[in-house]
Amino acid sequence: MKKTYKLPIEYEQSYFTNDLKDYDHIILALHGYQQSGEFFYKRIEKFFDLNKTLIICPNAPFLVPTKKEEGWIDTYSWYFFDPQKKSFYINYEPSALMISKLLDQLNPLNKEVTLLGYSQGGYLSPKVAQLNKNIKKVIGLACIFRGERFKLKDDCEYIQIHGNEDDVVDIKESQNEFEKLGLDLNDYHTIDADHLLTSQFFDKLKDLL
Numbered sequence: 001m002k003k004t005y006k007l008p009i010e011y012e013q014s015y016f017t018n019d020l021k022d023y024d025h026i027i028l029a030l031h032g033y034q035q036s037g038e039f040f041y042k043r044i045e046k047f048f049d050l051n052k053t054l055i056i057c058p059n060a061p062f063l064v065p066t067k068k069e070e071g072w073i074d075t076y077s078w079y080f081f082d083p084q085k086k087s088f089y090i091n092y093e094p095s096a097l098m099i100s101k102l103l104d105q106l107n108p109l110n111k112e113v114t115l116l117g118y119s120q121g122g123y124l125s126p127k128v129a130q131l132n133k134n135i136k137k138v139i140g141l142a143c144i145f146r147g148e149r150f151k152l153k154d155d156c157e158y159i160q161i162h163g164n165e166d167d168v169v170d171i172k173e174s175q176n177e178f179e180k181l182g183l184d185l186n187d188y189h190t191i192d193a194d195h196l197l198t199s200q201f202f203d204k205l206k207d208l209l
Helices: 037-047 093-104 120-129 171-180 199-208
Strands: 015-017 025-030 053-058 067-068 071-073 079-084 087-090 113-118 136-141 157-163 186-193
Touching: 015 037, 015 071, 025 037, 025 093, 025 120, 025 199, 037 053, 037 199, 053 093, 093 120, 120 136, 136 199, 157 199, 171 186, 186 199
Parallel strands: 025 053, 025 113, 113 136, 136 157, 157 186
Antiparallel strands: 015 053, 067 071, 079 087
C-alpha cells in the first residue's frame, strides 16, 4: 500500500536582485523549466532600464541539473508533471507558497508587484498571485493559465504573450484556456517568435509594464 507523508524541510535557496531599498514598484520574475533566476535576471537587466523598480528573480526550489560540455550546471523546476499520466508528482502549491513568503519578506514597503512568468514559471504565476495580496498584474510568457489550478483575483490584471511559432506550448490551447477563464482576448498578445525568451518578448513587455 502506498501512502504519503509531509516533509517539513527548510533549506537555503538563491534569488537574483538589484537589491533596491527605496523602490516604487516590484517585478517578480519566475524562470522556465531547467533554468534559473540568474537566467531571467540577466535578460531583464539587458532589455530594461527600470529606475525605482525592485527586481526579484528567485531560483525554483527543486534542483534539476543540466549537463553541458563543461560539466553540470544548476538549473531548477517549480513543479513536476507527468504529461503521459496527466498527474503531478509535485503540484504548484509548494513553490507558490515559497514565493509568496519570499515576496512578503522582500517587500516591507508593501508596494504593488508585477509578476512575469516564463514557460513553466508562467503556468505557476496565477497561483502565486492568488496567494499574495500585493501582486496586481500577472504577465505569462509562452505558457498556459490552467484555470483548475488557481482562482482569479478581482484586483489583478492577467495578460499573456505567446509566440506564433511556439513549438513547445500550443498557442491555440493557450488562447482557449485564457478565454475559458473569462479574460479579455485583447489582453492576449501574439508575437513573431518561437518558445525561446528572445528580444521580441521584451519589446512587447515594454508596452505592458
